[in-house]
Amino acid sequence: MGLLQLFSKKTFPHGIHPPEYKDETSRKKTIRLAFAPEIVLPLSQHIGAPAIPIVHKGQFVERGELIAEPAENALSVPIHASVSGTVKDIELMPSAKGPKVKSIIITTSPSSPQIPLTGGPQDYLSMDSTQIISAVKETGLVGLGGAGFPSYAKMMVPKERNIHTVVINGCECEPFLTTDHRVMLEKVDAMMTGINIAIKAVNADKAIIGIENNKREVMDVIRDRLPDDNLISVEAVETKYPQGAEKMLVKSLLGVEIPSRGLPSEIGLAIFNVATMAEMGSLLPNRQGLIERIITVTGDELERPGNYIVPIGTPLKYILDFAGFTGAEAELILGGPMMGLPVSSLETPVTKGTGAVLVLDKRATKRDDIQPCIKCSMCLQACPINLNPSELGQLAAKRRYDVMEKDYHLNDCFECGCCSYVCPSNIPLVQYFRIAKALNRERHIQNG
Ligand code: SF4
Numbered sequence: 001m002g003l004l005q006l007f008s009k010k011t012f013p014h015g016i017h018p019p020e021y022k023d024e025t026s027r028k029k030t031i032r033l034a035f036a037p038e039i040v041l042p043l044s045q046h047i048g049a050p051a052i053p054i055v056h057k058g059q060f061v062e063r064g065e066l067i068a069e070p071a072e073n074a075l076s077v078p079i080h081a082s083v084s085g086t087v088k089d090i091e092l093m094p095s096a097k098g099p100k101v102k103s104i105i106i107t108t109s110p111s112s113p114q115i116p117l118t119g120g121p122q123d124y125l126s127m128d129s130t131q132i133i134s135a136v137k138e139t140g141l142v143g144l145g146g147a148g149f150p151s152y153a154k155m156m157v158p159k160e161r162n163i164h165t166v167v168i169n170g171c172e173c174e175p176f177l178t179t180d181h182r183v184m185l186e187k188v189d190a191m192m193t194g195i196n197i198a199i200k201a202v203n204a205d206k207a208i209i210g211i212e213n214n215k216r217e218v219m220d221v222i223r224d225r226l227p228d229d230n231l232i233s234v235e236a237v238e239t240k241y242p243q244g245a246e247k248m249l250v251k252s253l254l255g256v257e258i259p260s261r262g263l264p265s266e267i268g269l270a271i272f273n274v275a276t277m278a279e280m281g282s283l284l285p286n287r288q289g290l291i292e293r294i295i296t297v298t299g300d301e302l303e304r305p306g307n308y309i310v311p312i313g314t315p316l317k318y319i320l321d322f323a324g325f326t327g328a329e330a331e332l333i334l335g336g337p338m339m340g341l342p343v344s345s346l347e348t349p350v351t352k353g354t355g356a357v358l359v360l361d362k363r364a365t366k367r368d369d370i371q372p373c374i375k376c377s378m379c380l381q382a383c384p385i386n387l388n389p390s391e392l393g394q395l396a397a398k399r400r401y402d403v404m405e406k407d408y409h410l411n412d413c414f415e416c417g418c419c420s421y422v423c424p425s426n427i428p429l430v431q432y433f434r435i436a437k438a439l440n441r442e443r444h445i446q447n448g
């Protein structure tokens with residue numbers, strides 16, 4: 001990477017610079033995790049309607065076999081068995097989302113093979129956009145950056161919109177997370193194939209990969225693999241949180257804004273994460289379903305932190321045992337420390353959207369007492385979308401949730417947590433905003 005790229009000032013206003021804590025895992029090669037004795041595959045791992053099981057209790061299934069079909073006439077994706085084994089049950093199980101969700105439980109066969117079932121080769125170059133989108137749906141692929149939005153649906157662009165650029169998000173701006181870092185180093189060819197598939201699916205003119213300028217080694221590897229036709233380019237952006245948020249990345253790379261509550265397609269963009277592209281590039285040409293993913297396992301009191309290739313459905317307990325968790329008490333977070341979700345049950349399985357398991361010593365996560373707002377305006381200076389977190393926080397304290405939504409753009413808040421991070425009074429602003437949004441949603445449902 002050239003010096004100019006290294007000091008890239010392509011950026012967005014505001015944001016924060018938390019410590020990175022990435023060195024422990026970013027330099028280690030990805031390791032394949034052994035199969036857990038029991039795998040739990042929730043039918044709802046994606047945004048949209050749950051998949052419909054097509055297997056029954058006692059049935060033997062092969063690794064890679066389709067076990068749940070997408071719900072008809074709805075946003076939905078299929079689910080494939082991540083191990084060979086016997087369906088033990090289909091019942092409610094703990095999930096990362098909080099409430100229990102219906103899941104297919106598979107008792108792993110001791111002879112489960114690494115190589116999964118596939119439908120055989122298919123040449124995306126000879127397929128049109130509709131055929132590609134349908135083939136992407138069959139893989140069960142969703143956004144692996146955490147949102148879980150079905151990838152095929154992202155490619156279904158309304159006829160009146162014209163996508164000129166595919167933006168590939170390689171920022172991974174949250175502290176501790178290094179999954180995308182390793183994907184870009186270890187699966188660069190599959191990622192390039194995935195990007196070409198995405199360009200063809202949305203009929204774009206080009207793709208730009210945006211990478212934070214702290215990933216110098218990654219930039220060099222990708223530069224070496226860029227095709228000669230200039231269809232794909234790579235750009236460094238400033239290392240800053242939340243650079244990986246779609247709105248921020250687009251602002252940094254292209255200097256334009258995705259409209260408030262609007263979609264990237266409204267300004268001619270389709271945005272995908274690097275890990276999603278790498279999976280698309282390896283699954284679609286083989287007609288294979290998504291059965292595993294790379295996750296970062298890191299934090300306090302782990303003997304073997306690292307990036308692991310984990311079968312979807314592996315319970316957290318198995319992963320932590322493998323990574324050598326030695327602590328007695330810890331807070332478990334699925335995702336990064338800024339936007340991840342705390343989980344209480346070790347039975348919770350890894351799903352398609354799980355990018356990391358973060359183990360934090362409970363003492364480190366204990367917050368100091370909340371103090372009154374001192375009107376320092378640090379939260380205003382941190383908010384990347386120019387909201388007024390201080391005022392929103394005061395309204396939340398008075399339970400004026402309707403005013404927060406109507407007059408203070410609460411729904412534009414994407415819960416990045418920058419405001420809470422900088423607040424010297426320890427006011428848990430982002431938690432207030434999450435609660436306010438949930439209560440507003442409930443109110444709207446009740447009012448029809
Ligand atoms: S959590 Fe919401 S209000 Fe706070 S900084 Fe992020 S976008 Fe702004």
Ligand code: SF4
Nearest residue numbers: 373374376377379423
């Ligand atoms: S950062 Fe905290 S103390 Fe400062 S204005 Fe915002 S809410 Fe108030």
